[in-house]
Amino acid sequence: MEVLKLKNQICFPIYALSREITQLYGKHLSELDVTYPQYLVLLVLWEHDTQTVNQIGEKLFLDSGTLTPLLKRMEAKELLTRKRSTVDERVVEISLTEKGLRLKDKAACIPSQMFDEMNITKEEVDAIRTITNKLFAFNNKK
Template structure:
């Protein structure tokens, strides 16, 4: 009978370690752009959607406002995004890209393919991993 409390029997550990490993592969690529991994994630959402409220960003990125707000403030200080109160409801903060934030999209185009190359894994394997992760996350 397996001892389910052994580290080698845990599903959570390789998932945790893989998350850290993937983030480490992103680091040198994002350093060239002056971005952290969470800032890159915010940009991915904004490049796709142009304008988001803090709450919308939090939902998409699975981050609470306590984590997101300081991150967004740092991005605003770097002139990547702008934060403005909604004209309809001043409690709502809307996030949009600045010209600098938009320009980073061009520089980031090569990141996905560089990531695949640096991890030494096939696109099919990555897609399978993403499918399984999304299946768990979207339950």
């Protein structure tokens, strides 16, 4: 029954590593007064400007039930605005405020700090990203 040993599972090291990396990000993000999920939303909006809730959810693999409370908390922190679309009132558009935009400059150093703290090169990160994207592609074919 070697296959049922923890050390032989693909899921466990990925799960444990994800938790460790998220905690490490948390140390940096606390200075910005944002959580890791809020940081992910900011990354999407810094890259794509105004997005609908559904567009953000697709990019982050989150459903609107998870995303909506997160966005409300970010709106309360004045990082973004939520506004109903004038074309379709069922659609909520999310835009960054000036405060949310200013955080981009403060967050710019986080990726390199993460590389340094994890003692990992950009090339190694790219290799990990390639493998995880391959796994995501496999999972999404089902």
